[in-house]
Amino acid sequence: MYPILETKKLTANIYWMEVKAERIAKSCMPGQFVIVRTDADSERIPLTICDYNREKGTITIVFQPVGASTHLMTSLKSGDAFHDVAGPLGCPSELTKETKEALAAKKILFVAGGVGTAPVYPQVKWLHEQGVAADVIVGAKTKELLILEEEMKAVAGNLYVTTDDGSYGRSGMVTKTIQDLVEQEGKHYDLCVAIGPMIMMKFVCKTTEALNIPTIVSLNPIMVDGTGMCGACRVTVGGEVKFACVDGPEFDGHLVNFDEAMQRQQIYKTQEGRAYLAAKE
Numbered sequence: 001m002y003p004i005l006e007t008k009k010l011t012a013n014i015y016w017m018e019v020k021a022e023r024i025a026k027s028c029m030p031g032q033f034v035i036v037r038t039d040a041d042s043e044r045i046p047l048t049i050c051d052y053n054r055e056k057g058t059i060t061i062v063f064q065p066v067g068a069s070t071h072l073m074t075s076l077k078s079g080d081a082f083h084d085v086a087g088p089l090g091c092p093s094e095l096t097k098e099t100k101e102a103l104a105a106k107k108i109l110f111v112a113g114g115v116g117t118a119p120v121y122p123q124v125k126w127l128h129e130q131g132v133a134a135d136v137i138v139g140a141k142t143k144e145l146l147i148l149e150e151e152m153k154a155v156a157g158n159l160y161v162t163t164d165d166g167s168y169g170r171s172g173m174v175t176k177t178i179q180d181l182v183e184q185e186g187k188h189y190d191l192c193v194a195i196g197p198m199i200m201m202k203f204v205c206k207t208t209e210a211l212n213i214p215t216i217v218s219l220n221p222i223m224v225d226g227t228g229m230c231g232a233c234r235v236t237v238g239g240e241v242k243f244a245c246v247d248g249p250e251f252d253g254h255l256v257n258f259d260e261a262m263q264r265q266q267i268y269k270t271q272e273g274r275a276y277l278a279a280k281e
């Protein structure tokens with residue numbers, strides 16, 4: 001069992017949890033994820049590791065209820081436990097394999113959208129610990145949906161907050177701020193890392209392709225086993241079939257077939273929605 005030490009709500013519908021998982025906390029790296037199960041019969045839910053504390057033996061996860069199982073997770077409190085937490089899964093971010101000198105020579109821009117801000121945080125924090133200050137754009141629909149602003153401010157070089165409705169920070173979607181930074185404010189970036197909803201990553205990639213900025217995205221397709229056996233997380237990258245759980249989750253965004261990935265995500269929507277409504281009754 002994996003005890004939950006603390007829970008909090010980051011917004012009306014986004015939840016944060018600190019979980020005791022000593023073996024995972026000891027070895028996980030930014031970019032990796034875990035698969036959690038609330039009980040022996042529940043669905044396996046993939047969640048990116050948002051933070052880890054090697055001394056304390058804990059990891060933190062952030063999630064939004066979208067189906068029956070994540071809805072059930074919202075009722076878990078400090079003192080409860082997950083039946084199992086498998087991980088760390090997936091490949092660590094490519095950035096973690098580069099030397100400090102190579103990283104210092106690079107101007108990196110992170111683009112985080114909504115709940116995707118959570119998986120961006122450990123990467124920016126890890127770079128900060130290597131003495132590298134990356135620029136970060138965090139986008140949310142409204143001020144109320146913005147998460148981890150203070151945490152991100154503490155580790156980012158420059159933090160640019162955008163809201164779709166203009167209720168806080170810059171106005172508009174993240175793609176507008178990317179364009180403004182490069183075209184109006186004279187910024188230059190060697191690499192962009194974008195994590196958020198699939199539609200955001202698709203349009204960030206269109207924007208950065210036009211601006212000639214190589215771009216990494218972190219894909220979160222439907223996952224079942226998380227070990228490359230079931231094929232549920234199949235995506236097409238550069239015309240080749242890849243499994244996000246073992247080949248990713250990070251890929252060259254300019255090569256990802258986003259339309260296919262979004263279509264596959266939709267396949268399970270009806271089933272998930274029915275189970276969610278049944279769980280709420």
Ligand code: NAD
Pocket residue numbers: 048112113114115116117119139140141145162163164172173174175195196197198199200203204218219220
């Ligand atoms: P959201 O819909 O509120 O979008 C967040 C931001 O993305 C927006 O504020 C906007 O700036 C940008 N965006 C959205 N659509 C865009 C478009 N068409 N063009 C340009 N920019 C656009 O985000 P949310 O509701 O928090 O997202 C939830 C989704 O994120 C879920 O589907 C979840 O699966 C996904 N998610 C992905 C990851 C990952 O690892 N990739 C991690 C967590 C959550």
Ligand code: FES
Pocket residue numbers: 222223224225226227228229230231232233234243244245246
């Ligand atoms: Fe089964 Fe990736 S989740 S192959």
